[in-house]
Each structure stands twice: as structure tokens, then as C-alpha cells.
Amino acid sequence: MSLSTSDLSSLRRAVTGEVFERGDPEMADHVATQNTLIRHEPDVAVVVADEADVSTAVRFAAEHGLPVSVQSTGHGAWGPITTGLLVVTSRLDSVTVDPDEHIATIGAGARWSAVIEAAAPYGLAPVTGSSPHVGAVGYTLGGGLGPLARSHGFSTDWVRGFRVVIADDTVVIATTAENPELFWALRGGKGGLGIVTEMRLELVPLVTLYAGSLFFDTPDIETALRAWVDWTHTAPDDVTTSVALLSMPPIDEIPEPFRGRFLLSMRFAYPGDPDEGERMLHPLRQAAPVYVDGVTEIPATAMGSIHADPDDPSPLWDMGLLLGPIDQDFVTELLASFGPDADSPFVATEIRHLGGATGRDVEGGSAVGGRNSAFTFTLIGVVPPLFERMAAVADAFTERAQRWISPETNINFSTRVDTPEHFAQAWPPETFERLARVRATYDPDGLFAFGPVESVPEA
Numbered sequence: 212m213s214l215s216t217s218d219l220s221s222l223r224r225a226v227t228g229e230v231f232e233r234g235d236p237e238m239a240d241h242v243a244t245q246n247t248l249i250r251h252e253p254d255v256a257v258v259v260a261d262e263a264d265v266s267t268a269v270r271f272a273a274e275h276g277l278p279v280s281v282q283s284t285g286h287g288a289w290g291p292i293t294t295g296l297l298v299v300t301s302r303l304d305s306v307t308v309d310p311d312e313h314i315a316t317i318g319a320g321a322r323w324s325a326v327i328e329a330a331a332p333y334g335l336a337p338v339t340g341s342s343p344h345v346g347a348v349g350y351t352l353g354g355g356l357g358p359l360a361r362s363h364g365f366s367t368d369w370v371r372g373f374r375v376v377i378a379d380d381t382v383v384i385a386t387t388a389e390n391p392e393l394f395w396a397l398r399g400g401k402g403g404l405g406i407v408t409e410m411r412l413e414l415v416p417l418v419t420l421y422a423g424s425l426f427f428d429t430p431d432i433e434t435a436l437r438a439w440v441d442w443t444h445t446a447p448d449d450v451t452t453s454v455a456l457l458s459m460p461p462i463d464e465i466p467e468p469f470r471g472r473f474l475l476s477m478r479f480a481y482p483g484d485p486d487e488g489e490r491m492l493h494p495l496r497q498a499a500p501v502y503v504d505g506v507t508e509i510p511a512t513a514m515g516s517i518h519a520d521p522d523d524p525s526p527l528w529d530m531g532l533l534l535g536p537i538d539q540d541f542v543t544e545l546l547a548s549f550g551p552d553a554d555s556p557f558v559a560t561e562i563r564h565l566g567g568a569t570g571r572d573v574e575g576g577s578a579v580g581g582r583n584s585a586f587t588f589t590l591i592g593v594v595p596p597l598f599e600r601m602a603a604v605a606d607a608f609t610e611r612a613q614r615w616i617s618p619e620t621n622i623n624f625s626t627r628v629d630t631p632e633h634f635a636q637a638w639p640p641e642t643f644e645r646l647a648r649v650r651a652t653y654d655p656d657g658l659f660a661f662g663p664v665e666s667v668p669e670a
Contacts, residue, residue, distance in 0.1 A: 228260035244285040270380040278660040284346035335414035336511040342520035353623035361567030374409040399579030403661030421488025422480040423506035431499035438498030448567035531624035533584035556597040580638040581621035
């Protein structure tokens with residue numbers, strides 16, 4: 212797409228924020244992603260300063276035949292954006308809390324950390340993701356599965372409304388009462404519907420929780436992992452756990468007890484009485500010798516420490532899918548591919564336990580994919596020379612593990628959406644078809660690029 216100097220000058224005069232065109236050396240910093248191997252280079256990027264800028268950018272894109280993509284914090288990008296107009300919402304980062312209504316009003320560019328900080332003085336907390344560094348809105352649009360998943364459900368279950376710039380550049384409100392179909396779609400449909408500028412999220416009363424991670428050293432990994440899988444079969448609905456096989460690099464940035472070791476991290480989160488949490492954790496604590504015990508009562512503001520996801524950008528290869536019920540045969544396959552003796556190319560192999568509140572849809576329904584699944588499964592690699600091998604190892608495991616893999620995924624965990632078929636699997640078929648109808652209603656000309664062909668989703 213060729214834009215004239217006059218076109219761009221007109222756009223710059225019309226917005227309060229900044230406008231960058233392809234080839235502008237300053238663009239790269241503003242459109243950078245968490246995955247340093249993904250480099251966006253759209254025709255034009257608009258770093259918006261307010262909602263009016265979003266409307267102006269959408270109108271400009273429509274007038275010039277430019278597909279529109281969206282990015283806030285740079286997490287979750289599927290691939291490079293190489294055409295069209297990219298709206299960057301990182302500066303829309305306001306967060307306000309109504310303590311009486313238990314509602315946080317969250318700008319499109321705000322990170323979970325800002326929401327957590329704003330809610331804490333009132334004894335409230337958001338149902339957040341595992342990483343406070345991730346953008347709250349983009350994450351929630353895809354569903355959102357964090358340390359409170361089984362006790363509180365998806366993050367999107369707690370949304371009470373959105374402000375959205377739609378394809379005709381107008382701003383609409385989406386709630387159960389106003390534009391309810393759009394509201395349904397935004398709760399899990401992720402993108403292709405408009406640009407969310409603001410989200411109203413109900414907060415939960417939560418000051419402390421009994422949570423953290425048990426670490427098991429290499430000789431005890433198999434025993435602990437098998438015990439956890441058995442334990443999940445009867446786990447209480449108000450306890451959320453996950454496990455991760457971790458190959459810790461021998462570098463100074465890693466704390467000395469973990470440096471250069473292959474460990475199993477077993478995460479535990481119970482938003483209730485610590486004595487009751489300790490009782491429920493006891494079988495896992497006794498399953499095998501614990502190398503490091505990091506489970507204790509923590510403030511809700513420290514929820515990010517449970518998973519301890521890194522904040523710094525890095526090269527990344529990842530794959531995500533959802534699983535049905537798993538058993539000891541699954542553990543055998545898992546350890547053969549990713550265990551201590553497997554010479555796995557991945558730094559992390561993670562499984563999160565679902566069920567509980569994640570399996571119950573909200574009143575009026577939502578577009579979230581994966582409610583019928585039992586676990587998430589994610590592979591993470593950070594060494595580029597091993598990426599080709601990672602793909603081969605992941606494909607081989609997926610082939611052997613077919614009987615445990617769910618037929619649908621969730622769009623936030625669908626890291627491989629390079630075909631329309633993979634993309635469609637992020638939702639049940641009837642949900643995918645309904646989403647298509649809602650997108651056609653609010654974006655009849657397909658202005659908002661979304662999916663494996665057009666571009667990347669909101670991130």
C-alpha cells in the first residue's frame with residue numbers, strides 16, 4: 212500500500228498521538244513485541260493517545276483500504292505484521308477502581324500489575340493471568356487462565372462491559388444490555404470485532420492466599436509428577452495447580468539453588484484459609500522429597516510470584532494446546548519426550564489443571580474456547596538454533612499424545628494458527644460460526660485483520 216506524504220501529514224495533524232511509517236527508524240521501538248524474533252513493519256503505525264485517536268486511525272485506514280491490527284503490550288503476537296495500519300494502545304493505560312461497586316475501569320494498554328496495585332488498597336484483586344506484565348485487556352479478550360482459574364474461572368467471566376471502536380469509527384458500549392452479541396463475542400472471541408479502548412472488570416475480595424511453588428529435583432520428578440496427576444482426579448474445585456518441567460540454564464540471572472538444574476515446579480493456589488490450604492497441599496508435599504518449598508501465605512499483590520514468568524523480551528518458540536483427562540500413560544509419554552533423560556530442547560513444559568469454575572459458562576454465555584477441557588499444555592523454547600528441532604519434537608509428541616488432546620483449544624493458547632483449520636480449533640464449531648456472524652455484523656468489510664491469513668490478534 213502506497214501512502215502519500217500528504218496522506219500521512221493529514222493523519223499526523225488529526226491525532227494527538229504519534230504516527231510512524233514503514234522505514235521510519237523510530238517505529239521499531241513502538242511496535243516491539245515480547246518475542247524478539249517477531250518484528251512488525253506495517254505500512255503505518257499510530258501510537259494513540261486517546262480514544263479519539265483510535266477512531267481517527269480506524270477512519271483513515273478504511274478510507275485508504277488498509278487492514279487494521281492492534282497491539283498493546285506486545286504479548287501474544289503470532290507473527291510479523293507486514294502491511295496495513297497498526298494501532299498501538301500502550302498509552303491508554305489508565306486504571307481506576309470503584310471500591311463500592313468492586314469495579315476496575317481498565318484502559319486498553321494497562322498491564323495486570325497496574326490493576327493489581329490499584330485494587331489492593333481496598334482489599335480487592337482481579338482474576339488475573341499468571342504474569343502481571345501482560346496487558347489486561349488483550350489477555351482477557353481471549354479468555355484468560357491464571358492462578359485462580361479453578362476457583363474463579365476465566366478472567367473474561369468477570370468483565371462487565373467494554374468500550375469499543377467499531378469499523379465505522381464510532382464508539383459503542385458492549386454489555387449484557389447494550390450490544391449483547393458484541394459483548395458475548397468479546398468475551399473470548401479475541402479480535403476482528405473492533406478495538407477495545409476500555410474494559411470494566413469486576414474485582415473479587417482477596418487480600419491473601421495460600422500459594423507458591425514446590426520444586427522437586429531430578430531424581431524425584433517422576434514420582435512427584437505421577438502423584439500430582441493422580442491428585443488432580445479428586446482435587447477440590449477451589450484449588451488451582453499446575454506443573455512445569457524446567458531446564459534451568461547455568462547463568463548468573465538464575466538463583467543459585469536452581470542454576471543449571473532440571474526441576475519440576477508444582478504450583479499451588481488456594482484463595483482461602485492457609486490452614487485449610489496446607490491440609491489440601493499435604494499429599495503433594497509428601498509425595499516425594501521437596502527440593503525447595505515456596506508455598507506459604509502470600510499477599511494477593513504477589514500472585515505473579517506463583518508462576519514467576521519472566522518479564523524481559525526474548526526470542527521465543529512456543530506451542531500450546533488443551534488436553535482432556537490425563538493418566539499415568541500420559542506421564543510416561545511426557546517424560547519420554549521432555550523429562551530429565553530426554554535431552555529436550557525446551558526450557559519449560561507446562562501443564563495447568565482446568566475444570567472447576569472454568570467449566571461453567573457465565574449467565575448469557577461467552578465465546579471462550581476450552582471450557583470442556585481438563586488441562587492446558589504449553590512448550591516454551593528460547594534458543595533459536597534449536598527451533599527447528601523443537602518443531603520436530605513437538606510434532607512427534609503431539610502425534611503420540613492424540614488420545615489425550617482436546618478437539619478444541621483456546622485462542623490465547625493457540626500459538627500455532629498458521630492455517631484456517633488451526634485457527635477454527637480455538638473455539639467449538641458452533642461458537643466459531645457465531646463469532647463469524649458477529650464479526651460480519653460489526654465489521655462487514657473485514658477491516659480488522661484477525662486470523663492466520665490477514666495478520667495477528669490483539670496482544
